Amino acid sequence: MASAAPNTPVWETLDWTALPPVSEPLTCDVCVVGLGGSGLTAIHELRGQGVDVIGVDAGMVAGGAAGRNGGLALAGLAPFYHRAVEDIGRERALGLYRATLDEQQRMLEATPGHVRVTGSLRIAVDAAEGEDCVKQFEAMQEDGLPVELYDGDFGRGLMFPTDMSFNPLARCRSLARQAIEKGARLFESSRATEINGESVVAGGHAIQCGSVIVAVDGRLDQLLPELSGRVRTARLQMLGTEPTTDIQLDRPMYLRDGYEYVQQLPSGALALGGFRDMHEADEWTHDATPTDEIQELLEGFLRAALSPNAKITHRWAASVGYVEGTLPVMEEVRPGVWAIGGYSGTGNLVGALAGRAAAAAATGAETTLLALFHGA
Template sequence: MTTTPPPNTPLWETGRWTPLPPVAEPLAADVCVVGLGGSGLTAVHELLDRGARVIGIDAGIVAGGAAGRNGGLALAGLAPFYHRAVEALGHDRALAFYRATMEEQARMRSATPEHVRVTDSLRIAVDAEEGEDCIAQFEAMQADGLPVELYDGGEGRGLLFPGDMSFNPLARCRSLARQALERGAQLFEGSAATDIAGETVVANGHPIRCGAAVVAVDGRLDLVLPELAGRVRTARLQMLGTEPATDAVFPRPMYLRDGYEYVQQLENGAFALGGFRDMFEADEWTHDATPTNEIQELLESFLRDCVRTKARITHRWAASVGYVEGTLPVMEEVRSGVWAIGGYCGTGNLVGALAGRAAAAAALGQSCELLGLFRGE
């Protein structure tokens, strides 16, 4: 008998997570991390590596936001393709960021090998203009010795990126949370931060005394820290998932149309795909994370016409993510002792981890190459 999941449940959810307790008394730590998604949990581990006492809190559950509801792609680089990042940041800084994301891929494989697959990835051009842009990207990457190949295959023409990865984002975050608990961190769910300052974070009416705070929130960061509302906008990204397919094989995750559409096939044959935010852009600038019929219909057409599978759709879901103007996400001290990270423009699985590491060092007043990289130093 097939069980229908609750509405707006991601394909990654198994229902086997044991909930963490809420904050129920005054607490103290060196640093309080607000948000237990991928970037927040990376910050927790970086803080532990640096010898800090850490408390992490989340208003919902571990990876309950975009960290556990995204497409599960760990693609090297920043949100803009490499040649565009070079134009925006300068050659040396863009190259350093690209190499840093490749190093983060290696850390992911080491920390949670059971949840990560090295699949390579594809960027497929949908028209001549995008094809020309692929060539520009290829030439820039090849000149700097970065892994890239021209591609012409069943999916279409474009670029292949050796070493890129796909993974189960929800399972990986929960694995990181368990590892952090074993290392001595205190983590709490169902604990919304109602007041955030460098010396005290209040959750569920209880103070958490700390030397600094790291706010690791992507979607709705503009609500958590209103002073960022003019720089960070929250958007809705929508996805769907299928039962295991027997009529289509996609060995590599794939980007199309400048990354607006993306798809990966899981080891069991199921597909997870998303996109088409720009088709209803005005409606998708929202804090509402509920799927809509209009975009879900486009995703279903993409599944049938491009992926070409008749596999039954089992999951439809959405997530809130943060967008910023420009090339880099927010990674800065927005209040005295309060470091904010977010606004990854839909590509936070690696860049968010880098921001988490940089913010952890900054919160402790320690040095870090990534911190200088974000600052442009």
């Protein structure tokens, strides 16, 4: 198998027809900036309410982290459950965890062809992580959340039976096509440069609107500078291989507190990422190109633990937003402008929930999600 073009994710299937850019002044009820999984979910939610919605992206649909990630849909927030309970309290941590379980079901229903219910493994790399797994297990069991102890071929840890693996790029493209069929107007190559609650300038043209949802996760600090103290942009990197029979992974696994993660695609190809913390200072960046230092670490992990032989076909990176603590940003940052992001590297499900919450907030619709995000 030939190597892909530089910085292309293993998920690329070259079947996307580009959407047009914004080419004239427009009007809508709600404008969504950012067409990753979070923005697209907000758009679906809005169309479900009959809202006239326009979505714009600086690049292409899912051209950011949403189409370039590990493809793991893991229930819960970025911190493991017992740590989330410590930080935000049991009621909210449990409510949000259950909401991510519900989101898994919605994901399966919306794009069944791109999603597999595989379960996932958290593997402990040392005794301390083993003890942490036990704490997580006990907290989850006590609250009736789905988890099992794991002791098998890949070590010891935990198994989460509802977790899913999926092609994130194909899934987002499917969501975008469905949104267009439902009447949303989506534009690519249309960078938003000015945002207030009544208009967005995108691709040089004004879009008049009643409110705005900014769903750019790893670029929030650039687009809305008032969030720059709260959300910090980091680069995450991955590599992909040709199909291999060196190993058989029935489900995705992550280890070392989730820093490293790997899944095997139905073809047998491996997709793995991690090691951000090994060059942490360099990885706090808006640059989204892979580096030799992190790629060498990924390659070392591949050769030592997964496959001595499989040819590496893809190397890629993307930007994500990190926040301190457990909760992402989901709030009105300017009158009529709702910002969502800062999922700290696990935004596939939580980003979708934030998109739903922001859609409700922007239109005044009722949802229990708002209280979960805001603690009201």
